[in-house]
Amino acid sequence: MLFLQLTLLAVLLPGGYNEDKNVPPIFFRLLLISSFANQTWPQNQGSAWLDELQTPGWDGESGTIIFLRPWSKSNFSEEELRDLELLFQMYFTGFTREVQDHVHTMQFEYPLEIQVSAGCEVHSNETPQGFFHVAYGGTNFLSFQNSSWVPSPEGGSMAQNVCNLINQYQGIRDTVRWLIRHTCPRFILGLLAAGKMDLQRQVKPQAWISSSPTASLDRLLLVCHVNGFHPKPVWVVWMQGKQEPPGTKQGDFLPNADGTWYLWVSLDVAREDAVGLSCQVRHSSLGGQHIIIYWGHHVSMNLIPLAVIAPLILLIGLVLWFKKRW
Numbered sequence: 001m002l003f004l005q006l007t008l009l010a011v012l013l014p015g016g017y018n019e020d021k022n023v024p025p026i027f028f029r030l031l032l033i034s035s036f037a038n039q040t041w042p043q044n045q046g047s048a049w050l051d052e053l054q055t056p057g058w059d060g061e062s063g064t065i066i067f068l069r070p071w072s073k074s075n076f077s078e079e080e081l082r083d084l085e086l087l088f089q090m091y092f093t094g095f096t097r098e099v100q101d102h103v104h105t106m107q108f109e110y111p112l113e114i115q116v117s118a119g120c121e122v123h124s125n126e127t128p129q130g131f132f133h134v135a136y137g138g139t140n141f142l143s144f145q146n147s148s149w150v151p152s153p154e155g156g157s158m159a160q161n162v163c164n165l166i167n168q169y170q171g172i173r174d175t176v177r178w179l180i181r182h183t184c185p186r187f188i189l190g191l192l193a194a195g196k197m198d199l200q201r202q203v204k205p206q207a208w209i210s211s212s213p214t215a216s217l218d219r220l221l222l223v224c225h226v227n228g229f230h231p232k233p234v235w236v237v238w239m240q241g242k243q244e245p246p247g248t249k250q251g252d253f254l255p256n257a258d259g260t261w262y263l264w265v266s267l268d269v270a271r272e273d274a275v276g277l278s279c280q281v282r283h284s285s286l287g288g289q290h291i292i293i294y295w296g297h298h299v300s301m302n303l304i305p306l307a308v309i310a311p312l313i314l315l316i317g318l319v320l321w322f323k324k325r326w
């Protein structure tokens with residue numbers, strides 16, 4: 001928790017984006033997923049991610065890269081991008097055939113799924129580091145270290161056999177080494193520079209509270225919604241005076257289509273304890289000003305008189321009506 005707050009603080013502080021050691025590294029990774037239902041049914045999917053932002057995508061039908069943002073091409077030339085596209089086409093077809101040819105000798109079993117996570121990570125001011133991990137059936141299987149394939153402990157003898165096989169392909173090893181050591185670092189640095197405006201833009205959150213009854217009549221479920229903010233780090237808490245009440249729960253960060261985020265934090269509270277509760281939001285876009293919304297503020301101002309008056313009018317009406325009838 002403390003660590004989380006430290007990293008958050010580092011990101012929230014102006015200028016702390018790159019210099020601070022506590023800032024987590026930024027990853028650029030390709031996720032390549034190959035599923036084989038059986039010998040004749042291979043399916044390949046590919047996408048590229050800058051941390052949690054999808055940048056280029058892969059159209060499996062046409063075998064082309066899709067550029068999802070104006071800066072998704074980094075500073076690569078059209079020619080360089082076409083070469084990469086060709087390389088991925090070769091990877092998908094060659095890899096598919098290789099798996100199909102070796103399924104039995106390597107003791108794979110259908111249906112099988114192979115996931116590749118490859119790319120590079122940038123720590124503040126250091127040269128980006130490349131990585132290439134392969135998972136089989138959802139667990140680590142092998143990875144690329146230095147300039148050869150190394151089995152993961154979880155992969156057992158099966159992974160060892162696969163490494164023995166693919167380590168024979170010197171050309172592929174050289175290509176992979178070049179891609180993660182040279183191409184990827186250049187791509188991610190270019191991407192961060194080209195997308196800087198977009199990546200570091202500050203968008204203020206909107207916040208509101210909703211309530212719903214719970215299973216027990218004397219309790220309330222209050223939900224503080226925070227939406228449309230960028231960047232992702234945000235601090236949302238329920239407060240009762242200066243204390244954080246127990247019973248809060250946080251949802252997952254959900255992405256909006258425009259790259260901003262949505263988050264909810266709920267609070268399960270006894271009805272009589274709900275008075276004076278507030279939801280507080282801190283975010284780098286707010287420049288040190290917090291958003292504070294009080295539960296029931298508007299409700300108590302406007303609805304309670306109405307809630308009292310409406311039955312009263314009804315009651316008077318009824319009394320008058322009965323008087324008339326009798």
Ligand SMILES: *[C@@H]1O[C@H](CO)[C@@H](O)[C@H](O)[C@H]1NC(C)=O
Nearest residue numbers: 036037038039040041042111
């Ligand atoms: C292979 O799997 C696909 C998808 O599950 C299925 O439609 C197809 O009939 C299977 N083919 C064979 C030869 O089993």
Ligand SMILES: *[C@@H]1O[C@H](CO)[C@@H](O)[C@H](O)[C@H]1NC(C)=O
Nearest residue numbers: 143144145146147148149150
């Ligand atoms: C990687 O290669 C370097 C030099 O090429 C060597 O010094 C180092 O021990 C190697 N590391 C591993 C894990 O093989």
Ligand SMILES: *[C@@H]1O[C@H](CO)[C@@H](O)[C@H](O)[C@H]1NC(C)=O
Nearest residue numbers: 075076077186187189190193
């Ligand atoms: C692209 O940007 C990277 C990182 O800023 C730089 O090293 C490289 O020289 C630039 N140009 C090309 C053509 O890659």
